[in-house]
Amino acid sequence: MLVLGIETTCDETAAAVVEWQGDGPGKILSNVVLSQINEHAMFGGVVPEIAARAHVEALDGVIAKALSDAGRTLERIDGIAAAAGPGLIGGVIVGLTTAKAIALVSERPLVAVNHLEAHALTARLTDGTPFPYCLFLASGGHTQIVAVRGVGDYVRLGTTIDDAIGEAFDKTAKLLGLGYPGGPQVEIEAARGDPNRFNLPRPMAGRKDADFSLSGLKTALRLEAEKIAPLSDQDVADLCASFQRAVTDVVMDRLRAGLALFHDHYGAPRALVAAGGVAANQAIRKVLHRIAFEAGTVLVAPPLELCTDNGAMIAWAGAERLALGLTDTLDTSPRARWPLDNVSAHAAPAAATARRRV
Ligand code: KG4
Ligand code: ZN
Numbered sequence: 248m249l250v251l252g253i254e255t256t257c258d259e260t261a262a263a264v265v266e267w268q269g270d271g272p273g274k275i276l277s278n279v280v281l282s283q284i285n286e287h288a289m290f291g292g293v294v295p296e297i298a299a300r301a302h303v304e305a306l307d308g309v310i311a312k313a314l315s316d317a318g319r320t321l322e323r324i325d326g327i328a329a330a331a332g333p334g335l336i337g338g339v340i341v342g343l344t345t346a347k348a349i350a351l352v353s354e355r356p357l358v359a360v361n362h363l364e365a366h367a368l369t370a371r372l373t374d375g376t377p378f379p380y381c382l383f384l385a386s387g388g389h390t391q392i393v394a395v396r397g398v399g400d401y402v403r404l405g406t407t408i409d410d411a412i413g414e415a416f417d418k419t420a421k422l423l424g425l426g427y428p429g430g431p432q433v434e435i436e437a438a439r440g441d442p443n444r445f446n447l448p449r450p451m452a453g454r455k456d457a458d459f460s461l462s463g464l465k466t467a468l469r470l471e472a473e474k475i476a477p478l479s480d481q482d483v484a485d486l487c488a489s490f491q492r493a494v495t496d497v498v499m500d501r502l503r504a505g506l507a508l509f510h511d512h513y514g515a516p517r518a519l520v521a522a523g524g525v526a527a528n529q530a531i532r533k534v535l536h537r538i539a540f541e542a543g544t545v546l547v548a549p550p551l552e553l554c555t556d557n558g559a560m561i562a563w564a565g566a567e568r569l570a571l572g573l574t575d576t577l578d579t580s581p582r583a584r585w586p587l588d589n590v591s592a593h594a595a596p597a598a599a600t601a602r603r604r605v
Contacts, residue, residue: 249276249319250326250569251349252562253310255342256334256362257388258283258293260305263558264317264324267566271375277316278559279309280552288427292417299337306345313558321353326574328565331359332582334388339581347577356574358565362556363587365564366522367395369554370547372563374518380547381509381516383502383535386523386555387413387428391587392457392505394513395520398567399592404508405457405501412494413525415461419490422469423483433487434528440481440488445471447493449500457505464493495534502535506542521548524555568592 248268254261260281266274283301287293314320329346332339343359350357366384370376381404382393390412392405410418413430420429425436447467450460468490475482502519509516519539525531526548539546553559568574573592 261558262313265562385525436487440484442492
């Protein structure tokens with residue numbers, strides 16, 4: 248089964264063609280990602296109106312390239328999937344409306360995919376990871392620990408009560424005068440800094456729940472920076488290293504709590520799965536390996552280009568849903584907010600078991 252996937256929820260205009268072959272990993276026939284980073288860089292963050300307009304201008308060409316890279320015409324495609332949220336609503340409207348138009352003219356089923364669900368299922372595209380597994384999703388907009396028990400069966404074990412981890416990296420970078428997006432810049436600076444120079448807090452450490460809080464850490468960093476301003480290059484590197492060390496400690500502590508909750512409710516996870524742009528960070532990846540080892544499971548960390556936003560993950564989630572007979576109607580609404588545990592598998596006869604909670 249071949250599915251075309253469209254992603255426009257943030258600042259990447261992306262489309263891909265993916266083949267679903269039953270059990271086991273899928274096959275990516277094409278994966279076109281057009282980043283809008285240059286359009287937003289001068290503002291230090293994503294500007295929703297600019298993003299929506301850029302999606303309108305780029306999307307047709309990106310889809311055409313995805314089809315031609317895959318060597319397939321629309322006649323060969325079995326379903327059209329688009330991220331229908333959560334995300335910046337202008338962009339979501341562009342992607343979902345385009346997908347509806349294509350589905351209508353090509354007489355193919357539409358699958359409205361939850362963007363977070365697509366991140367959650369990527370490990371099955373790349374590695375065929377069996378259910379249930381524990382997902383650590385950390386991006387610019389989300390920080391969540393999720394029990395992934397089946398398609399449409401997600402239980403959120405922990406989330407951030409304020410900033411997302413990627414957002415904290417981005418804000419730290421902005422504060423220190425580094426470029427956008429901040430995560431990679433902070434990681435580069437951290438590599439030549441002293442992680443022990445500044446004593447930053449580890450918010451939520453030791454709590455039994457698996458929630459995160461990042462805003463206090465960001466504020467503590469700002470106060471330390473203000474104390475020693477003006478900052479030398481070494482100060483910036485030391486601040487970045489101390490911040491990154493604090494974040495990795497927080498991730499370690501919160502994931503331990505999340506995996507303990509997973510064990511209590513669902514037994515041993517078949518894997519710890521990393522998703523979202525923050526998983527690109529090598530120090531965080533190291534921690535994830537360690538945590539997975541401690542929990543007696545394996546770490547599945549999809550390649551970088553599939554951890555960050557892309558069309559292949561949308562196409563794959565669409566294919567997984569389509570395989571279960573889950574399709575959506577043309578009056579499906581775009582959604583700015585759409586928590587992962589509100590995703591259902593309602594259209595299929597198997598829904599009752601797929602949605603079962605313990
Ligand atoms: O998943 P993603 O591409 O987009 C969404 O937010 O949905 O994640 C982007 C986020 C940004 O906040 C970026 O700063 C962060 O991931 N990021 C990193 C690194 N690379 C990207 N954070 C820390 N270290 C990195 N190397
Ligand atoms: Zn994302």
